[in-house]
Structures are given as C-alpha cells and as structure tokens.
Amino acid sequence: MRLSFRYISDKAFTGLTAVSVVLLSLVLIVVLAPMIWRGSSAVVFKATVEFRKMQMDLFNRGEPSELQAEIARTESFRKEVYETLDKFKKGIDTESLSDQARRIHRQFGSELRLRNITGDEYTQLRSLTRELRDRLLTAFESRDIAEIRENIEYVSGYKNDPRLTDTSASALFELGTNYLESAQSIDLKQFEQYSESIEEIEQSIRDLFGPRPGEPTPAGVRLRYGATRWDQAAKCLDRLFWAQKWVETEPAKPLIKIKLSRAHQFAGTELEKLFEYMEQNVQKLLNPRLTFYWQYFIDDSFNSHYFGGVGPEILGTVLITLLGMLFVVPLGLISAAYLVECASDNPAVRIIRMCINTLAGVPSIVFGLFGLTFFILYLFPLLGAESKGCILAASLTLAVLTLPVMIRASEEAIRAVPQTYKEASLSLGASGFRTFVTVTLPAALPGILTGVILSLSRIAGETAPILFTGAVALGPVPKSVFDPTRTLSYGSYDMAVGDRISMMVPHNQYGMVVTLVILILCLNTLAIVLRTRVFKKLKGQ
C-alpha cells in the first residue's frame, strides 16, 4: 500500500468515526430533546388559580387564607363576565321570558284573590293581564322586529295604568322593554345560531372557570375545576373567541375547517363587550403563575391522569425493578460461576450454553406469556397462592427475561480474571470456593456490574412481559408483592392508546414517558459510577 494512500485512508477512517459519533449525538438530541421539552411541561408550567384550587382540594396543599383571597379576587373579575352573559341571555332567552310572562300573570291572579277582589273587577283585570301576556308571548316568538315593536309598544301603553302599578303585573312592562331593547340590537334572522353559539360560549367559560359559584358541585372531579394550566386556558379562549365551521370551498373536495370570529358574530349586541373584556383581563381572571410542580413525581393521579402525578407508577416501576434485580443477579452469577469453574466440556453443558444463548433472542411478549402460564396459572396455585397478576410474578418473568444477558456478561467477566490470581490464592492454601469468592469475584466485579447495568435498563423499561403478569392501568397503590401495580412503561402505553381524557392532557403523556427515561438514566448513572469506582480500585488508584 502506497504511503499516501495509507495516510488518506487513515484520515478517512478517523473522519468517518467522528462523523458517526456526531450523527449519533444528533439523532439522540433530535429524539430526546422534544420529548424532554414537552415532558418537562408536566412539571414546570404556568398554573392558574384553578390549579391551586385543585391542589388544595385533592392534595391539601397551599395556604388556605392566601388561596381564599386569590379566589375572591378572581371572582370579582369574573362576576362581570357572568353578568354580561346573563343579561344577554335574558334578552334573547325567549323561552324563559315566556315562562316569566306566564308566571307573572298567575302571580297577579293570586294577588288579586288575596286582596279579595272578586267579580267583574277580577275578571276585567285578569283578562287585561292575559291580553298583555299574550301580546308579550307573540312578541317573544316573533322574528319580525316591526311586529315585536308593535306588540311591546302596545303593552307599554298600559304601563301607567293605575290598576296595574305597584302590583306584580308591572313586571310585565320591564320584561317587554328589556326584550325590545335587546331585540333591536340583534339580528333576529340569526336567532337560532345565537342560541347555539351561546351554548358553546357557556361551555368554553365553564371549561375556563369551572362551575359558576352557586351551582351544585359536579360529581366528576374533572368537571369541578376550570383550566388548571395556562396552555389549557389558551385553548379554551381560542374556542371562546373563534367558532369553528366546516365549509366546502370547492365542490367534490374535502371540507376544510375555518374560524369565524364570534365577536364579529355578536357585533352590536351586549355580548360584544364580553369578548373585549375577557381578552383584556385574562390575567386577572385566571391569575397564572409559573409553578414548579415537583410533587408530580409523588402524587397519585385522578380521573385517568387528568390531574395529579405519576407517584404510584414510579413506585411500581422501582419495586418491580428492584425485585427483578434481586432474582436475576444472584441466579446469573451462580450460573456463570458454574459454567466457568465447574462445568466440564461435555454435551450436556454445551446444550445448556446453547439454550442460554438462544434465550437471549426470544421476543419479550413470549416471556410475558410464559410468565402468565407458568408462574400465575401453574406455580402460584401449586404453592397455594392466588392465581392473579402481581409484582412477584412480573419480577420473576422479567428476571427470566434478562437472565441470559446477566449470565453472558458475568461469564465473560469471570473468564477475564487472570489465572495467576487463582494460582496465587490456591498456593496460599485457599479452597476453590474460597478463591472464587474472595479473589475471582471481586476482580470480575466491573464486568459483572456491566451485566447488572444492562439488566437494570431492560427490566425497568420492558412492557410486554408485565402486560399479563402484573401491570394494570388503573388501580390502588400496591400494599404487598402479591398485588398488581401501575408502572411507567405500561402507563405510557395505556395513555398513548387510551381514552379521550388522556388526549386532553398531552403534557401528562409526555411527562410519564420522560419520567421513565429519567428514571432509567439515573439508575444507569448510579451503576456506572459504582462500576467506575470499583474499576479504579482494582487498578490500584
């Protein structure tokens, strides 16, 4: 090989390795960074007063007096919103107006009877109010502004009738004039659309602020509070200000969604200033504050993770991981010790080795089914335990899953210990077992810890084996190893394919996944640090 070519190929090889390292880091960043960014929004976000209300009620967190003061402040601003809404509704809620008219007529009747007015006077007055009521009803049901004006003006004509002043019937006139006022300002042709819009507006406001003060508390926890997060509130505001409609722009093409401004729709009415008011005073209405919700990692969740954190999931994952490690590390070590120290090269041992290597490639779902069949359906009843999924079954299954990895790593590590250590120990009078435990094992520790690290990551993150053997999507915090548990891995899957409610809280979905990633990262870092220290000690630093 000519020198220049060798030089070039050397440089090219170095360059290629550098490029691949950079590429790997880029891919890692591209995949992890958005996930971590979105997941961190589960812990660090702008929380509204609704959030603090929820924390106080569900988790007993926060200063009660401070919270009350805050609630009082926001409610004083919200009052304006409700009042505007009510006023407008009153103006166009013709059904309730009609009911009110009828009610007033009946009330007047009973008032007359109380005053002992009977006979002709009674009939006269009653027929008058009946006529007025009917005129009002016609006006309410009409969609022609001229007709409405005619009827209301007729009714108002009787306003100063001495027989009706200072009675309950005088309420009829107020009803009429109010209606005329609002009827004049709205486009009656759009009356039906208004009621639809009003419903949507009211729903958005309920989403934002929660139930109105004075309304009965809803049974579902989710419905008791408004938008707890600022990003959630932004979405509700968007739905409030913009109506979404599907329109056909071109025939035979799919419909597209367009946004129509509601403020524009209600232009000229009472409701118009609602939108303006809300837009200007959003901060005061919700009082958002940047919060560091670290309790996310210890809180239980409510309503399919709508509120709360991933505490039980973390607990479940940690329990299963630790128990699984407890099973796999001794078993793997002893098997590796047998294979290296004691096993002679006969066909039986060769078959065992082949089986171990094959098991390393079996899909994890097969292990899950094995765990279900063997541990839960066969072994547990045999030993008298209940035949249901639990932490014990899950960790046993996961231990069997990672056993080949552990055995292989330990075997390599034990084989790598120099023969001279063994010779020195034996020549000092140690037995084979003593030599293994006091000299070979400590010297093989870094390699064994590598096996431990690999097993740890595998056990903490595997989902398929625990599907049937111990993981549940919803359930109480486990009290013993014979209970099933929620885990981060299964929970992530459940939220991803799960119900509507999970879709409403993407920050929780991301949060759970990122928690799993961070948990495994921490466990791995711990194990790597430990291994480095053992390695340094073995080298003599």
Place this chain on the structure above:
Amino acid sequence: MDRQKQSKSESLNNKDTAECACSIVEAEDFSFYYGSTMGVKNITMEVFPCSVTAIIGPSGCGKSTFLRAINRINDLIPNTRIEGTLLVNGHDIYAKKTNLVNLRQQVGMVFQKPNPFPKSIFDNIAYGPRLQGTTKGSKLQQIVEESLKAAALWEEVKDDLRKSALALSGGQQQRLCIARALATRPSVLLMDEPCSALDPIATGKIEDLIEQLKSDYTIVIVTHNMQQAARVSERTAFFCLGELIEYDFTPKIFRNPGKKQTEDYITGRFG
C-alpha cells in the same frame, strides 16, 4: 545415593540444626504427565533443609513442572497423572488422604510474574493467615509486619499499608508476593523464576533477600540465569528434556561438572 548421604551429613554439620525447622523434599522416581505428553521422568533427588537449591536447564526441560508438582498447583490443569512418589517431610503428597490446604500452607510459592491480589498491601499479606483462622486484628498486624520485614519491604510501605498493592513497582510487588508467601509460615519456599520479570536492581534486592531467608527456609529456585544460580544456591540440579541429569554442590556443577551435557549447557553450547 552415597554422595547425597555425604552431602546431607555435611549440611547437618554446617548448620545449627536445632534452630532449623525446615522440611526435606524427596522425589523418588517421580514422573509427571500432561495427558500423554511427558513433563518430567524418573526424578530422584533430595532437597536439603535450610538451604537454597537451584534448578537450571534449557527451556521446556520440566523445571517448572517439577517445582509446581511439589505444592500440587499443577492440579489446576486437567488430564494430568503422576508416577512414583514425592515426599515432603516424609509424607507422600500425592496420597489420597493428603490435605491440600495444609500442604500449600507448608509449601509456599512465588511465581514468575508478580501477582498481588487487587487488594491493599495489608489484605494481600493477611490473606494466608486469615485462611488459617487468624482473625484478631492485632495478631494479623503483627504477622503482616513480620512478613514485610522478612521480605525487606517494611521500610518502604510501613506508612500506608492500606494502599493498593497494584500501585507498587514491579520489584516491590514481587517482594510483596514473597512476603505473602512467608506469612503462612511455610517451611519450604518454591520460587519459579522470581526475577525474570524484574530489572537488575530489583533482582539484586531479591537475591539479597534469598540470602537472608535461607537460614530459616528450604528454598527451591528455578532460574534461567546461570549466574544467579551460581550466586545464590548451595546445590544445583540440572534438568534436560524432562530428566535429572546432574545434582551436586553448586561450585562443583559450575567448575567441574560430572556429565558432558551439563558442561555443554554451562559453557553455552546449547541454551
């Protein structure tokens, strides 16, 4: 046999036998086979107590095989067999009821490449005594100190016995291994080319050490270095192709060897 009996009485006259509590290693027609390959054949020799016996010979002549047979460290290798007898202090060490642990504590070994355990200096030396059952801290401390002094290493490491043994230099590590072997109070010390991996200064220190130790231990040293054999030993055995060619006092071997093969080797006609 006559010559050997004469040498024995000489050695007995030359030393204070009352102080000498060392063993005698005797091989009678001893052969060692790795599977079907011969290691050594028909070795008959007696190693005398409280002296240094060197075994020299070209590569592959069975010196290390014979040495390692004395403390049965060859048992680690599968498919080996022996013929004849090998006695240490009159006991047949290849008999069925031999206590290997006892044997290895009585017959210490120092290997060619220094192999201290990846533990502290203290733990290395205390390894043997701990095996023997000594657990009291003060007793262990005493044994460690004595062993290090006997191996001429005490002054250099006494400040920090908790330091890792792997942090010592090559010569220090080898002296540590010697101290470790001495800690079990053996009566025989086997040394398999102890200085071949060391520099001349360290080699000199080890040779001085051997000189100091020989009054208390029976030392058998395998060496490639003829000058070293001439320097340190009282008797020398010459092995060639698995057989014992000649065994006599060192001055005689080197100045006036009996066999031609010995002379050829000494003078360097083959190596």
